Amino acid sequence: MGVIVMKFGGTSMAGIERIRNVAARVKREVEAGHAVAVVVSAMAGETDRLVNFCKEASPLADPAEYDVVVASGEQVTSGLLAIALQAAGLKARSWLGWQLPIATSPAHSTARIGSIDTGAVLTAMQGGEVAVIPGFQGMTADRRVTTLGRGGSDTSAVAVAAALKADRCDIYTDVEGVYTTDPRIVPRARKLGKITYEEMLELASVGAKVLQTRSVELAMKEKVRVQVLSSFSDEPGTLVVDEDEIVEQELIAGVAYNRNEAKVTVVKVPDLPGKVSAIFGPLAEANINVDMIIQSIATEAKDGTSTTDVTFTVPQTELTRARAILEREAGTIGHERILADDGVCKVTVVGVGMKSHAGVAVTMFKALASRGINIQAITTSEIKVSVLIAEEYLELAVRVLHTAYGLDA
C-alpha cells in the first residue's frame, strides 16, 4: 500500500460542490489502495477576507493574533472535506495543526515548519481513514497558532509528504501542470511531463507561480516527488523530480517572464570605496530585493573627480519605497540624480541542460537581436539566463525564444 499526499488549493475548495469533487478524487486514490493524507487550502477569497479584517482592526496587527484569525480558513475546509469524504462513504477525519502537531518556528505569519508528528495520523491512515490536514498552519513550542505565509499550503503538503515518507505529493491546482511557457502568450506551449526541482525553482522565482518557491526548496531537500496537476481534469500533470530521474534531458525546460520589474539608475555616483554599499545597504535593510546590478565604467570629470552610474532592478511594487530610501541617503551616496523606469520586464530561459551545453545565452541574444529587441541587463545562473527588456517587447520576446529553443509543440 502506497502512501500519497494530495493537496488542493483555494480554487479547488471554493464551495461545497467543488469540495465534493475533491472528495471524489480522493476516493479514487483510496479505492486504488493508497493510504491518503489530504492537505487543503482555505476557500478562494477567504484568506483575503480574514487578512482584511486584521488590517482593518489594526494596520500593525499582532502577528500572533493575525495567525489565530487567518488559520481559521483552512480549519473550515478541513472539517468540510472530512464531512464530504464521509458522505462519499470513506472513513475520514481532520487533524488540525495543533492536533498533529505541526511544530513550527515562532515567526508568526511567516513560520517555518520544524517537525511533524505523524505517529497517530499514520496509524489512522493505515487503518483506511483519510487524514485531512489544513495547510498553511502550525503551532509554536508554547502552543500558539502560526501560519506559514501566503501560499504556505504547498509547503505544508510537501512537509507532510516528507514526514509520512509518502510515495508522491500531488498538488492539485487550476492549471494542468507546468508548461514550457505561458500558454496565454504562446498557444503552442507544451505541458512538461517532468521537470527538475532546480528548474521549477528558477521558473517559480521569475513569476511562473505554479508552486510556491519554499515548497519546491523543501521538496528538493527532502527528495519528495511532487506532481502538479489540475483538479478540474483527468490529464496527467507534471512531475517535479530529481535530475537523476530525467533520462533525456531537454536543453531548455521553459521560458518565463516577470512584469513586476523596475529599473533604477543612480546617476554620477562618486567612484569611491563604500559608495556601492551606501546604495544597497539601506535597501537590504528595508527588505527590498535587488536583482540585476550593472555598474558603468567610471568617467573622469575635468576637475579630476571620477563618477560612475549604478543601475539595478527592484520589484515594481517596491519602486516608490526604493526611491524614497535613496533620496533619504543622498547625502551619504553623493549621486547627482536618480532615474527610474517601470516600463521594463524580465525574460528568462531555464534548463538544467545548460550546465553541459555552451551557447545557450548566445542563442538567446541572437534571437532577440533578430527582432530588434534591446537587452538592458543580463543575469545568469548555472541553469538560467535572464534579460531585462522594454516591457512592450515581452510577448514577442517570449514567442521568439520559445521557437528558438525548439519548444513549440
Place this chain on the structure above:
Amino acid sequence: MGVIVMKFGGTSMAGIERIRNVAARVKREVEAGHAVAVVVSAMAGETDRLVNFCKEASPLADPAEYDVVVASGEQVTSGLLAIALQAAGLKARSWLGWQLPIATSPAHSTARIGSIDTGAVLTAMQGGEVAVIPGFQGMTADRRVTTLGRGGSDTSAVAVAAALKADRCDIYTDVEGVYTTDPRIVPRARKLGKITYEEMLELASVGAKVLQTRSVELAMKEKVRVQVLSSFSDEPGTLVVDEDEIVEQELIAGVAYNRNEAKVTVVKVPDLPGKVSAIFGPLAEANINVDMIIQSIATEAKDGTSTTDVTFTVPQTELTRARAILEREAGTIGHERILADDGVCKVTVVGVGMKSHAGVAVTMFKALASRGINIQAITTSEIKVSVLIAEEYLELAVRVLHTAYGLDA
C-alpha cells in the same frame, strides 16, 4: 483588584467597527482596575453560514467535523478583538478552547463543559493582560474540538466566570436588560434592576431569550452574579442573582409569552391502563418536548366501553413530526382521530414572590376573563403560572396581565 468576565454576542462583534467599540468598553473596565476576561461570540450570521456549509456537505454531517467547522467563527473574533485591544493600548491575547483548555464532554455539537484550567490565563490577567476567550467551544479528553450548541457562548462566559471565581459576569447583548415584558407589546414595560436565577430560568424557558437557559442554570449552580446589559448604551443592566440578594421582592417579576405552541387532541382514547404511555412514550423517544397535558373525564359509550380525550401541547415546529408519530402508533393507542391546532400561544407570569403569596393565579384568571379570553390549559410551578390561549389574544393578554400585576411603569 476584582476579576470580571465580559461576554459579547454576535451583534456586538459584527464587523471591525463594533469590535473596536467592544475594545473601548473593555478598556474602561481595565482602567477601573479590574482583571478582565472577555468571552466572544462569532460575528452575527457567521455561525449560520458555517452551519449551512456543513448541511450542504452532508445532511448527516459528522458532529465532530461540524464542530471543527463552526468553532472557527469564535476563533476569528477572538483574534480580532485581541488585535483591537492592543490597538487601544492594552495588553491582550486570545486563548482558544484547546489552549486553556476548556474540557468538555465528548457530545459533539451539544457538549457540556467539565472543567476549565485557568492557571495560566489568571496569571496573565493579573499581569494586566486581557484574556480573550472564544465562546461556544471546548475540547474533549482526546483533544477533538467541541461546541456547546447554539447560544453556548453565554454558558462559556458563566463557566469561565465560575472557574475564575469572578466577581461578576457581564453579558453584553443588543437589549438593555431583562424587562417586565416584551416592550414591543407593552411600551410601559420596565427594565428590572435585579431578578433571581429561578425567575430568569422560567422567563427563558417561555421564550424571553435574553440568556440561554443552560447559562442561567450554571450561574445558579455556581452562584455566578450575572449582569445583562447592552453593548450599545451606557445604561445599567439587570443583575441576575440569588434570591437572598433581593431585599424587596416583587410579587411578579414579569409576563412572558411563547408563540411556538401547538395543541394536539387525541380523541376517544380507550380508557385503559397503558394508553397514556402509548401516546407519550413514542413522543419522548423522538425527543419531542410535551408541555401542558389535560385528560378529560372518561365517557362511557352505549356498548359499555369507556373513552377519554387527551390534549397536550408541543412546540409548533414539532407538530408535523408529532402527528406522524401518533398516526404511526394508531394501532397501539386505539384512538378515533387526532385534532391539531397551531393557533394557540402560552402566556406566563413569573415571580418568586408567588411562593409566599396565594391568589396569584386567581388574579390572572380574573384578568383574562374580564376581557373574554378563554383559557384552554394551565400549568403551574412554584414560581410561575402559564395559560394556553388562542394566539389572536396574545398581545391583549400580555397587556392586561402587565397592568393587573402592577408592572406598568
